[in-house]
Amino acid sequence: MSAVLAGVGLVKKYGSTTALAGVDVEVGARDSVAIMGPSGSGKSTLLHTLAGIIRPDGGQVLLRGDRIDDLGENRLSALRRKRFGFVFQSGQLLPELPAEENVALPLMLEGLPRAQAVERARRWFAPLGLDGLELRRPGQLSGGQAQRVAIARALAVAPDVVFADEPTGALDQATGTEVVRLLTSVTREQGAALVMVTHDAEVAAHCDRVLRVRDGRISNYSQFTVS
Amino acid sequence: MRSPVLPLTWHLAKASGRRGFQSQLLAAAAAAVGSLVLLTLLAAYLGAGARADRTAWRTPAPDRHGTAIQALATTYARDEPITVVSLAQLPHRAPTPAPPGLNSFPKQGDWYVSPALARLLHTLPPTQLADRFPKSTPYGTIGAAGLASPDELVAVIGRAPTDPAVSKSADRQGIYDDGLTARSVVSGFAGTRRSVFTVDDQAAVLLGVGLLVVPVVVLAAAAGRLGAARREQRLAALRLAGATPRQILAMTGVEAAAVGAAGALAGAVAYGALLPALAEVPYGIGTWYVGQLWVGLPWVAAVVAGVAALIAVSAMSTLRQVASSPLGVAQQSDPRRTRLIRLVMFVAVLVYIRVSTHGSTLKPGTLVALMVLFYGAFWMFGPWLVDRLGRVVGRFARRPATLLAARRLSDDPRGAWRTVSGLVLAGFVAGFFTVGLLGIVGLDHRGQVAVPTANAAEARHAVGEARRLLGAAGVDATVGTNDDGFLLGGTDGVVAHVSGGPAALDTAVTVLQPLGAGRLPYAGAYAEAQDAAVSDRLAQLGTATLAVSFLVATASAGLTAAANVLDRRRTYGLLRLSGTPLKVLDRARVRETVLPLLVLAGGTTATGLYAAVQVNKAAGTTISTSGAVQLAVCVTLGALAMLAAIGASRPLLRAVTADPARATD
Numbered sequence: 013m014s015a016v017l018a019g020v021g022l023v024k025k026y027g028s029t030t031a032l033a034g035v036d037v038e039v040g041a042r043d044s045v046a047i048m049g050p051s052g053s054g055k056s057t058l059l060h061t062l063a064g065i066i067r068p069d070g071g072q073v074l075l076r077g078d079r080i081d082d083l084g085e086n087r088l089s090a091l092r093r094k095r096f097g098f099v100f101q102s103g104q105l106l107p108e109l110p111a112e113e114n115v116a117l118p119l120m121l122e123g124l125p126r127a128q129a130v131e132r133a134r135r136w137f138a139p140l141g142l143d144g145l146e147l148r149r150p151g152q153l154s155g156g157q158a159q160r161v162a163i164a165r166a167l168a169v170a171p172d173v174v175f176a177d178e179p180t181g182a183l184d185q186a187t188g189t190e191v192v193r194l195l196t197s198v199t200r201e202q203g204a205a206l207v208m209v210t211h212d213a214e215v216a217a218h219c220d221r222v223l224r225v226r227d228g229r230i231s232n233y234s235q236f237t238v239s
Numbered sequence: 240m241r242s243p244v245l246p247l248t249w250h251l252a253k254a255s256g257r258r259g260f261q262s263q264l265l266a267a268a269a270a271a272v273g274s275l276v277l278l279t280l281l282a283a284y285l286g287a288g289a290r291a292d293r294t295a296w297r298t299p300a301p302d303r304h305g306t307a308i309q310a311l312a313t314t315y316a317r318d319e320p321i322t323v324v325s326l327a328q329l330p331h332r333a334p335t336p337a338p339p340g341l342n343s344f345p346k347q348g349d350w351y352v353s354p355a356l357a358r359l360l361h362t363l364p365p366t367q368l369a370d371r372f373p374k375s376t377p378y379g380t381i382g383a384a385g386l387a388s389p390d391e392l393v394a395v396i397g398r399a400p401t402d403p404a405v406s407k408s409a410d411r412q413g414i415y416d417d418g419l420t421a422r423s424v425v426s427g428f429a430g431t432r433r434s435v436f437t438v439d440d441q442a443a444v445l446l447g448v449g450l451l452v453v454p455v456v457v458l459a460a461a462a463g464r465l466g467a468a469r470r471e472q473r474l475a476a477l478r479l480a481g482a483t484p485r486q487i488l489a490m491t492g493v494e495a496a497a498v499g500a501a502g503a504l505a506g507a508v509a510y511g512a513l514l515p516a517l518a519e520v521p522y523g524i525g526t527w528y529v530g531q532l533w534v535g536l537p538w539v540a541a542v543v544a545g546v547a548a549l550i551a552v553s554a555m556s557t558l559r560q561v562a563s564s565p566l567g568v569a570q571q572s573d574p575r576r577t578r579l580i581r582l583v584m585f586v587a588v589l590v591y592i593r594v595s596t597h598g599s600t601l602k603p604g605t606l607v608a609l610m611v612l613f614y615g616a617f618w619m620f621g622p623w624l625v626d627r628l629g630r631v632v633g634r635f636a637r638r639p640a641t642l643l644a645a646r647r648l649s650d651d652p653r654g655a656w657r658t659v660s661g662l663v664l665a666g667f668v669a670g671f672f673t674v675g676l677l678g679i680v681g682l683d684h685r686g687q688v689a690v691p692t693a694n695a696a697e698a699r700h701a702v703g704e705a706r707r708l709l710g711a712a713g714v715d716a717t718v719g720t721n722d723d724g725f726l727l728g729g730t731d732g733v734v735a736h737v738s739g740g741p742a743a744l745d746t747a748v749t750v751l752q753p754l755g756a757g758r759l760p761y762a763g764a765y766a767e768a769q770d771a772a773v774s775d776r777l778a779q780l781g782t783a784t785l786a787v788s789f790l791v792a793t794a795s796a797g798l799t800a801a802a803n804v805l806d807r808r809r810t811y812g813l814l815r816l817s818g819t820p821l822k823v824l825d826r827a828r829v830r831e832t833v834l835p836l837l838v839l840a841g842g843t844t845a846t847g848l849y850a851a852v853q854v855n856k857a858a859g860t861t862i863s864t865s866g867a868v869q870l871a872v873c874v875t876l877g878a879l880a881m882l883a884a885i886g887a888s889r890p891l892l893r894a895v896t897a898d899p900a901r902a903t904d
Contacts, residue, residue: 065816086820093818104813106643108650113642120639121819 016041016076016205017062017173023070024057024228031057032068033228039173044196044206046216049225056177058225059209063096063175064088075172093121097166097174097204099195101181104162105150112137112146115164122169136164140194156187163195167202174199176208180215192218262805263498265798266550269462270502271509272794274546276455276787278510279517280448281538286531287440287522290387294434296339297324297393299423306332306426307344308398308405310757313419315764316368316745320436321356321392323759325409327400329424338395338428340385345397351379353386353393355525366712367745371752371759372396383528387437390525403757408693412758413728415766420758435772440523443776447784449611453618454661454791459546461657461795462502463495463553464802492551499550503543510539522779523772577623577652585620588612614667617843621660625835626652632834640823644830658799659835659881661792667843684726684763688716688747691732691758695720698731701754705733712750714743726766789877796832797884803828804888808895815896824896825889832885836878844874 015038024032031054039045039062049055060066062073064080073081080091098104105114115133120126137143140160150158159179166174179195180188192208192215199206208219216222224231299309310325326345328335335344341351350373352360357380360369372378372394381393398405410422418435432438477487510517518527592609629648636642648655690705692698698720705718715738722734733754737747744762751760764771804811811824 089815089818089820091818092816093820096818098813098817100813104810104817106646106810106814108646109643113646117639117642117819118817120642121823126637126642 015039015074016043017207018074019058019062019068019071020074021071022058022061022068022073024054024061024066024068030228032061032071034071035225035228035230037062037223037230039205039207041172041203041205042200043221044199044208044219046219046222047207047209047225048211048213048216048222053225054228055209055225057228059175059177059207062207063098063173064092093118094169095172097169097171099159099162099166099174099176099179101178102155102158105158105165107150110147110149111142111153111161114150114161115168118165118169133164133168136168139198140164154187155183156191159183159191160194163191163198167198167204170202171204173205173207176206176210178209178211180210180212185214188212188215189218262802265802265805266462266495266498267502267505269458269794269798270499270546270550271506272791273455273459273462273549274503274506274542275509275513276451276458276791277542277546278507278534278539280444280451280455280787281534281542282510282514282517282532283522284441284444284448285534285538286527287437287444289531290524290527291433291437291440293339293385293387294322294437295430295432296385296428297322297434298418298421298430298432299425300427300430300432301423302426303424304426305329305335305424307335307424308400308422309425309428310398310405310409310422311420312404312409312759313761313765313768314371314748314759315762316359316363316392316748317741318764319359319392320764320768321394322434324393324395325398325402325404326395327398327402327405329400335425336427338385340382341379341395345395347397347399347402348373348376349379349397350376351381351395353381353391355390356392356394359392363745364742366749367742368749370749386528387434388523388525389528390521403755406757409757412691413730415728415761415768417769419765419768435768436524439773439776443780444522447780447787450614450664450784451787451791453614454664454788454795456549457657457660458791458795458798459499459549460553461799461802462499463550463556464654464657488555492555495554496547496551500543500547502550503546506546507539507543522783523776577626579623581619581623585616585623588616613846614664617664617667617846618660621663621839622652622656624839625649625656625659628835628838629655640826641830643823643827644834647827647831648834654799655831655835658796658832659792659839661788661795663836663839663843664788667846684766686737686744687726688735688737688744688751688760688762689722689726689732689766690735690751690754690760691727691730692754693731693756695731697756698733701733704754705735705751708750708754709735709737709747712746714747714750715739716743716747726763728766785873785877789873789880792877793880793884796881797887800828800832800885801888801891804892804895811892811896821893821896825892828888828892829882829885832881836881840874840878 017039019035019037022032022035022037023030033054035054035058037045037058047055047058057066061068061081064073064083067081071081072079075091075095080088083091092098105111106117109117112130112133115136116126116129119129119132124132134146137146140163142157142160142164145153145157145161148157150161153161162179166176174195176195180192183191192210195208196206196218206219208215210216222232297311299311307329308325308327312323312325314321314323324338326335326338327347328344337343338345345351352372357378360372363369373396378394381395383389385395386393396404403409405422407422409420411417411420418432418438477490482490514529514532517532518529520526592613595605595609626649629645629650629652633642633645633649636645690701692701702718702720706716709716709718716735718733718735720731720733722732726734733751735747735751737743748760748762754760814824815821
């Protein structure tokens with residue numbers, strides 16, 4: 013038994029402000045973890061640190077047991093591209109690309125021929141309720157549809173972990189619930205872990221566990237066991 | 240009630256932070272380049288006219304009751320023209336006023352030279368130049384008022400009324416003498432005829448200005464669109480919050496006009512500071528007096544106001560969508576497609592040009608008008624072509640960077656067109672001017688010196704004397720009255736075929752002077768002066784148009800690229816965060832410009848060449864191969880400069896994506 017992703021003793025400071033004060037966290041395959049907390053509590057910093065976007069001042073980040081926080085920028089970038097998927101609140105889709113090409117882009121970046129990349133991308137549209145929207149541009153999609161395209165793009169590369177930062181922040185309640193239900197279920201089906209920052213308790217309730225962050229520490233950490 | 244527009248605009252401008260300031264700085268820089276180039280073009284146009292006017296006094300304006308005789312002659316040294324004005328006060332007549340540049344009318348035996356001629360007199364041996372002038376007294380200096388350029392070679396010589404140099408035989412005789420040799424009784428120096436060497440300058444500059452105005456206007460318009468995405472988002476939010484379309488447009492207009500005016504003013508200051516440097520750029524007869532290039536405060540104010548207005552209008556036109564559909568802009572849902580009517584209009588113009596030129600010989604002027612028509616039509620056609628190019632490349636793209644670039648092209652073809660239009664149209668202009676009209680066919684006068692004489696008998700007599708003079712000066716030459724090369728232009732005289740280089744030729748011209756009975760001997764440059772003046776100006780115009788076009792195109796490309804990075808920083812940041820390599824984003828940016836550049840610049844350059852061939856056919860001239868080489872070199876350099884300008888925003892791209900975590904904010 014081992015965690016897919018682990019943060020051990022993570023410390024991050026911005027000047028005199030301590031964003032993370034020795035956080036330990038583990039995420040297993042198919043596990044979905046919601047990170048909640050008030051503004052400025054350090055939840056986004058924790059997600060960015062685990063995703064290799066920012067480097068911790070102390071502690072380690074391990075992906076399947078291998079340390080990643082000390083990798084060079086190019087290798088970290090490649091790692092994010094190949095083994096992580098990202099869903100943000102909005103704006104992550106390229107407005108000039110049709111939906112299917114937005115999903116295919118990470119695959120093309122990995123060297124897959126375009127025809128194959130697009131073919132693989134299209135497979136995601138029906139399961140995510142996007143059938144018939146393949147050639148629509150992001151501006152021609154509703155907020156919920158655009159987020160589902162973003163989910164498809166995050167999962168297209170078969171990542172180990174999907175990171176979602178307020179994925180329902182720009183959506184209404186009903187659409188947000190639908191999107192997060194899809195996000196958690198499809199991520200699990202793909203065997204990937206999900207780490208999601210949200211301020212919405214109803215959204216967090218769709219995850220297996222909820223970590224509450226306050227003053228750079230996890231206030232309700234519970235030990236994870238792989239099922 | 241007081242309008243909230245101004246205070247709100249000021250507040251929003253201040254609150255836009257570093258990001259907004261960067262966009263405004265870029266817009267101001269574009270406005271500065273635009274106003275600098277426009278003022279320089281205006282200065283060249285007005286200055287060319289002003290200095291041409293300064294040559295008018297040398298061509299005598301006849302007055303039967305005049306007080307003096309004035310004779311204009313033109314001689315050459317090292318293929319450079321020297322204007323010689325001989326003046327003789329007539330006895331028992333009122334004193335003649337001083338010519339421009341002199342304090343008094345020159346007495347017999349006095350002579351004056353321009354500073355440039357003084358330098359040349361010191362440089363060349365007397366037998367090659369100084370011996371053509373009086374030796375009796377030291378010469379004075381002609382002031383700037385009598386000169387069109389600091390480089391101009393001019394001499395004013397006081398003569399006796401009986402001197403052959405002011406006799407009737409010194410008047411115009413042959414076909415080459417028009418504008419170069421003239422003689423008349425005058426009462427003053429209010430001449431109205433500009434010299435052969437300056438008369439076409441202003442028209443040539445005007446043509447260049449006409450062709451360059453479009454790229455400059457595009458640059459200024461691009462300045463108005465800088466930061467458009469950020470502004471659109473901000474103002475769309477204001478619109479959603481209840482601001483009226485009129486208030487939105489007013490706020491945008493005020494902000495853009497203020498930024499544009501500040502930039503244009505900076506450009507005007509730069510123009511003022513650069514005047515001494517600009518005056519050192521030779522055109523036609525040489526460099527300029529600084530005062531000739533100063534356009535005056537009213538023109539400066541007009542250009543600054545014009546650029547600011549242009550930027551404001553451009554900025555407001557981008558916001559029409561916000562005013563009509565705030566949600567559409569906020570969600571970026573509207574692909575900016577182009578309509579087929581652009582292609583239809585372009586084809587219609589091509590058909591019209593084809594019909595107009597088919598089977599008839601057109602005047603070059605008409606063909607130039609057709610060229611301008613084509614130029615305008617291509618302006619309509621360009622965005623449509625970029626759109627189609629984007630779709631075709633997008634369909635077949637294999638690499639992510641190419642796909643991104645192609646989709647960007649078809650997403651905003653007008654924006655992509657604006658980026659490359661400067662160089663694309665410069666290619667057209669360059670193709671036309673550097674290759675067209677340069678290869679004017681002329682008779683071969685190399686190594687020949689003509690000495691016009693009063694009649695055939697004098698010519699026969701002069702042959703022996705010419706041989707003696709040339710022999711004494713050590714010049715190897717054959718002399719006769721046979722004028723196979725038509726250098727004498729139909730007059731009687733002697734032709735010497737001189738062996739050796741320019742020094743031998745100048746020596747021959749100098750030593751043969753006594754045989755001319757008032758007429759100066761001359762070589763091929765004299766006979767070709769009229770054609771050379773036209774072709775030289777067009778060649779200079781082509782080069783200058785190329786240089787300014789490339790400057791404007793490079794500025795346009797660089798500024799647009801930087802603005803795009805700032806406008807798309809969030810998207811770039813999120814792509815970087817997701818692991819997209821920086822080089823992919825950078826390659827996509829570069830290909831966005833290179834793709835249309837390769838297709839369109841190549842196409843228009845070829846079209847310019849075609850137009851040049853048509854003009855040459857109509858004018859009975861030949862294509863200049865050196866011009867073609869110059870064109871190829873210039874277009875390549877221009878393309879490289881544009882790519883370098885785009886590359887210059889790479890550090891900005893790196894900086895805005897350096898902290899990807901901020902992109903999620």
